[in-house]
Amino acid sequence: MREKRLIKVRDLSIGFGKGPALIRDINFDVNCGETLALVGESGSGKTQTCRAILRILPKAARIHSGTAILSSPTGGCDLLSLSERELGDIRGDRISMIFQEPMHSLSPMHKIGAQVSEVLCLHRGHSKRSAKQEVLQSFARVGFPDPERVYRSYPFEISGGMRQRAMIAMAIIAKPDLLIADEPTTALDVTTQAQVLGLIKDLQQETGMAVILVTHDLGVVANAADKVVVMRKGRIMESGSVAEVIDDPAHGYTRQLIAAAPVIPHEANPSCARTIEDPILQLQNVSKSFDLRGGGFMSKGGLVKAVRGVNFTIGRGKTFAIVGESGSGKSTVAQIALGARAPDTGGIIRFWPENGATPLEVQTLEPEEKRRFQRQAQMVFQDPFSSLSPRMQVIDTLTEPLEIHNIGIRRERQDRAVELLEQVGLSPSMLRRFPHAFSGGQRQRLSIARALALRPSLLVCDEPTSALDLSVQAQVLELLEDIRDRMALSYLFISHDLAVVARIADEVAVMRRGQIVEQAAPDVLFTAPKHPYTKALIAACLEPSVCQKIDLDAVATGAGNPQSWPEEYRFKDMIAPELVETDPGHFVRVAL
Amino acid sequence: MPIIRFAVFRFLSMLGTLVVVSALVFFIMNLPPGDYLSNLISELRATGQESGIAKVEFLRHEYALDQPLWKQYLIWMGFYPGPHGFSGIVQGDFGWSFEFDKPVAEIVGDALWMTVLVNVAAILFVYMVALPLGVLAAAKSKTWVDYTSAFVGYLGLATPNFLLALILFYYGHKYFNLPIGGLMAPEYEGEPMSMGKVNSILLHLIIPTFVIGTSGAAAMMQRLRANLLDELSKPYVDTARAKGVPPVRAILKYPLRVAFNPFVADIGNLLPSLISGSVLVSVVLGLQTIGPALLTALKSQDQFLAGFILLFVAALTLIGTMVSDVLLMLLDPRIRYGGRDR
Numbered sequence: 007m008r009e010k011r012l013i014k015v016r017d018l019s020i021g022f023g024k025g026p027a028l029i030r031d032i033n034f035d036v037n038c039g040e041t042l043a044l045v046g047e048s049g050s051g052k053t054q055t056c057r058a059i060l061r062i063l064p065k066a067a068r069i070h071s072g073t074a075i076l077s078s079p080t081g082g083c084d085l086l087s088l089s090e091r092e093l094g095d096i097r098g099d100r101i102s103m104i105f106q107e108p109m110h111s112l113s114p115m116h117k118i119g120a121q122v123s124e125v126l127c128l129h130r131g132h133s134k135r136s137a138k139q140e141v142l143q144s145f146a147r148v149g150f151p152d153p154e155r156v157y158r159s160y161p162f163e164i165s166g167g168m169r170q171r172a173m174i175a176m177a178i179i180a181k182p183d184l185l186i187a188d189e190p191t192t193a194l195d196v197t198t199q200a201q202v203l204g205l206i207k208d209l210q211q212e213t214g215m216a217v218i219l220v221t222h223d224l225g226v227v228a229n230a231a232d233k234v235v236v237m238r239k240g241r242i243m244e245s246g247s248v249a250e251v252i253d254d255p256a257h258g259y260t261r262q263l264i265a266a267a268p269v270i271p272h273e274a275n276p277s278c279a280r281t282i283e284d285p286i287l288q289l290q291n292v293s294k295s296f297d298l299r300g301g302g303f304m305s306k307g308g309l310v311k312a313v314r315g316v317n318f319t320i321g322r323g324k325t326f327a328i329v330g331e332s333g334s335g336k337s338t339v340a341q342i343a344l345g346a347r348a349p350d351t352g353g354i355i356r357f358w359p360e361n362g363a364t365p366l367e368v369q370t371l372e373p374e375e376k377r378r379f380q381r382q383a384q385m386v387f388q389d390p391f392s393s394l395s396p397r398m399q400v401i402d403t404l405t406e407p408l409e410i411h412n413i414g415i416r417r418e419r420q421d422r423a424v425e426l427l428e429q430v431g432l433s434p435s436m437l438r439r440f441p442h443a444f445s446g447g448q449r450q451r452l453s454i455a456r457a458l459a460l461r462p463s464l465l466v467c468d469e470p471t472s473a474l475d476l477s478v479q480a481q482v483l484e485l486l487e488d489i490r491d492r493m494a495l496s497y498l499f500i501s502h503d504l505a506v507v508a509r510i511a512d513e514v515a516v517m518r519r520g521q522i523v524e525q526a527a528p529d530v531l532f533t534a535p536k537h538p539y540t541k542a543l544i545a546a547c548l549e550p551s552v553c554q555k556i557d558l559d560a561v562a563t564g565a566g567n568p569q570s571w572p573e574e575y576r577f578k579d580m581i582a583p584e585l586v587e588t589d590p591g592h593f594v595r596v597a598l
Numbered sequence: 599m600p601i602i603r604f605a606v607f608r609f610l611s612m613l614g615t616l617v618v619v620s621a622l623v624f625f626i627m628n629l630p631p632g633d634y635l636s637n638l639i640s641e642l643r644a645t646g647q648e649s650g651i652a653k654v655e656f657l658r659h660e661y662a663l664d665q666p667l668w669k670q671y672l673i674w675m676g677f678y679p680g681p682h683g684f685s686g687i688v689q690g691d692f693g694w695s696f697e698f699d700k701p702v703a704e705i706v707g708d709a710l711w712m713t714v715l716v717n718v719a720a721i722l723f724v725y726m727v728a729l730p731l732g733v734l735a736a737a738k739s740k741t742w743v744d745y746t747s748a749f750v751g752y753l754g755l756a757t758p759n760f761l762l763a764l765i766l767f768y769y770g771h772k773y774f775n776l777p778i779g780g781l782m783a784p785e786y787e788g789e790p791m792s793m794g795k796v797n798s799i800l801l802h803l804i805i806p807t808f809v810i811g812t813s814g815a816a817a818m819m820q821r822l823r824a825n826l827l828d829e830l831s832k833p834y835v836d837t838a839r840a841k842g843v844p845p846v847r848a849i850l851k852y853p854l855r856v857a858f859n860p861f862v863a864d865i866g867n868l869l870p871s872l873i874s875g876s877v878l879v880s881v882v883l884g885l886q887t888i889g890p891a892l893l894t895a896l897k898s899q900d901q902f903l904a905g906f907i908l909l910f911v912a913a914l915t916l917i918g919t920m921v922s923d924v925l926l927m928l929l930d931p932r933i934r935y936g937g938r939d940r
Contacts (some may be wrong), residue, residue, distance in 0.1 A: 060839075060840055062836050062839050062840055094842045094843075094844055095842065096841075096842070097839065097840055097842035098840060098841035098842035099842060102840060103836075103837075103840040105836060105837060105840075106833075107833050110832055110833045111833045111834055111836075111837045112833060112834055112837065113834045113837075113838070113852045113855070113856070114834075114856065114931075114932055115852075115855040115856055115929075115930065115931060116852070116855070117931075117933075124841060124843065125841050125842070128841065128842050128843065129842060160931045160932070161933055162931075173837070176837075177843070252935070305897065338862060527876050578605075
């Protein structure tokens with residue numbers, strides 16, 4: 007059977023403003039029922055390329071040349087030369103699109119049902135009432151347990167993953183020939199990502215639509231695509247079938263991308279259980295509840311337990327990682343560890359400034375002592391784009407902590423800034439620059455340098471690499487490992503990415519809904535996970551290899567309701583089993 | 599119905615605020631030494647008209663001006679029995695204007711409604727001008743449409759109102775035969791309502807509305823443009839376009855809905871600035887609003903008249919805020935269902 011070509015893009019060039027074309031000579035075909043992945047790092051032009059097909063580009067963008075022929079039974083038409091009105095008939099009907107940010111892709115002011123049925127009203131001449139049945143069916147199809155309720159809800163009433171499902175329902179309701187998905191799962195948790203990808207695949211098999219999947223994640227490509235186009239700086243580097251490109255990349259850049267993707271180790275390399283003799287930080291029985299503001303005025307809100315009874319100890323010079331999805335309470339734990347938030351009464355945070363010293367109890371420190379403690383415990387933030395002041399030169403950013411803590415004179419502080427830049431692999435000539443002159447990776451180096459300014463002994467890293475491209479992520483992780491060993495730092499490392507953690511951590515705790523469900527050394531945890539939730543997280547982690555296909559069932563079980571877990575892990579009366587040491591150094595929440 | 603509960607709650611809190619405002623107004627007005635009557639007494643003494651003093655002393659007692667300040671306030675508001683029992687604002691007795699030698703109610707009577715009329719007209723004008731122009735300026739940002747409307751807007755902001763009033767009177771009369779001054783033709787004053795009177799009032803309203811509303815409209819337009827521009831770059835606008843929603847509808851249906859919030863929320867802010875702005879304009883244009891009366895009353899420390907007018911303006915403002923709060927609640931589901939159980 008000869009495959010039917012659906013869309014043919016030739017010689018596409020896009021520029022911005024009056025400048026030259028930044029995206030040039032883009033050629034690719036998509037056949038019916040096929041998935042094409044556009045892969046590249048940020049700035050590669052993959053998003054603009056896919057948006058150009060529907061001509062939903064930023065205002066400044068200009069399509070310089072090219073054609074995008076969409077075949078139809080009556081012959082083809084060039085999407086790039088259609089009038090806005092003709093294009094309006096194709097958008098949402100024959101070609102639909104899903105965007106990256108599920109949080110903001112739906113209008114906050116309109117009910118979800120109304121927004122989805124609008125597609126049918128526009129293209130099928132339905133009224134809202136006659137469209138409703140079909141909309142409810144599509145809601146059921148994308149896995150909403152209660153379509154009626156979603157139909158009546160506003161977007162802010164449902165979670166990010168649910169919103170992305172609603173977006174998918176909107177995109178597929180008119181049974182389009184082509185679905186363009188721009189990073190559809192990037193903003194989602196790994197388990198949700200697995201489910202959403204599985205859903206798109208199912209729908210594709212059912213309706214035979216083609217998909218253009220834009221992503222930076224090679225794991226997603228390997229699991230979801232048939233063909234792949236690798237882009238870099240507006241050019242196509244390599245294209246071909248997934249099996250060819252991923253397993254046997256011809257272009258150096260593709261090889262580089264694949265090498266940079268962190269993977270979970272497969273071989274067991276069991277290390278003996280360690281007892282921590284020289285701890286630096288210990289959290290004991292730490293809980294944190296937040297008051298919810300009630301609905302409406304004068305009604306009482308509930309209490310949310312963000313963190314429940316967390317215990318762990320970090321050894322000096324070690325890296326302790328907390329892994330969890332959004333809402334698991336991992337960031338709250340980081341804030342408590344730094345003394346930025348007080349735990350509920352009963353929680354104890356001990357900090358040993360040096361080996362054998364009497365520990366400080368962080369939760370009871372006076373403001374003056376707390377300042378001294380904070381000199382020794384610093385934080386690296388997730389988003390290097392917003393955690394550096396755009397109005398401060400690098401030198402001011404780096405010397406500010408020294409000024410605040412009254413360390414040294416002006417001259418010494420400047421010397422220290424130079425030293426810091428060298429430590430994080432930046433050139434001292436950059437001292438007078440502003441943050442906007444730096445790339446994402448360089449900015450994260452800057453924020454690491456800032457955290458090092460006070461010569462701390464403990465760094466809390468809250469998702470330090472999740473805003474970065476893969477190749478940059480690898481470099482930053484390398485830097486973190488390097489300075490840890492060089493300066494005998496200890497890390498509390500917060501991440502949602504198991505593969506990142508597998509690389510850097512000495513011990514890993516998996517958090518779910520405020521509780522640690524499993525804790526072990528990474529090689530033990532990743533090769534012999536016990537808890538169903540950990541198994542789901544590992545299964546949901548996509549790898550850039552064609553032979554490692556995702557196991558959706560494991561993901562759905564582990565990430566779902568605890569009642570679907572094996573007997574011994576289940577909750578009894580809403581209370582999880584105790585954390586017990588099943589093997590030396592391996593703790594699991596299980597009833598024995 | 600949470601919305602009704604909210605409205606009732608807002609109304610009650612508004613009453614509370616109004617009481618606080620009344621106290622503030624009263625005490626601030628009494629901050630300068632002396633009051634209208636003691637000024638009058640010293641004036642009579644200086645000119646040797648001892649005979650008038652007895653009458654003034656009688657008035658002082660009659661209106662409890664010989665009482666301590668806090669008591670005066672309570673009596674004025676009607677929370678405390680005065681010389682004639684409970685008789686204050688709460689009971690509908692607005693007091694006596696010494697300057698005009700008439701009850702306050704009689705002086706402000708018609709003027710109150712004229713004030714409300716002029717200001718409501720001005721608000722409608724602000725919204726009718728700012729809405730289309732603001733949307734147009736945002737949709738066509740950085741084109742001549744945008745620049746022109748911004749230029750006209752700044753012109754409106756920068757021109758003093760009274761100057762604008764004089765210019766408009768001159769040209770309005772010259773080319774459109776619009777009436778000059780006042781809120782109605784002299785022959786209708788004091789007459790009962792009739793078609794002719796309504797017509798005359800509407801005709802007279804044109805220029806004052808324009809003058810009072812221009813600067814508000816210009817500011818509002820710029821604000822709407824800025825808000826809408828922010829919203830236009832949000833992903834949900836792309837979503838609407840990707841659905842195939844026609845461009846104009848994609849703007850009006852989605853981002854405008856969101857950008858509308860500050861627009862509505864501003865009703866409360868708009869009122870006081872319009873009213874205080876309209877005082878001067880009313881004097882210049884000879885409008886029979888409470889503006890001129892307020893000016894006279896403040897100059898001569900005619901405290902009951904001034905107090906009542908200030909209280910009235912405060913009440914208008916509070917009502918405006920309340921209306922905008924309730925509208926916001928109706929308009930924005932995020933506010934309405936902010937805490938609804940998930």
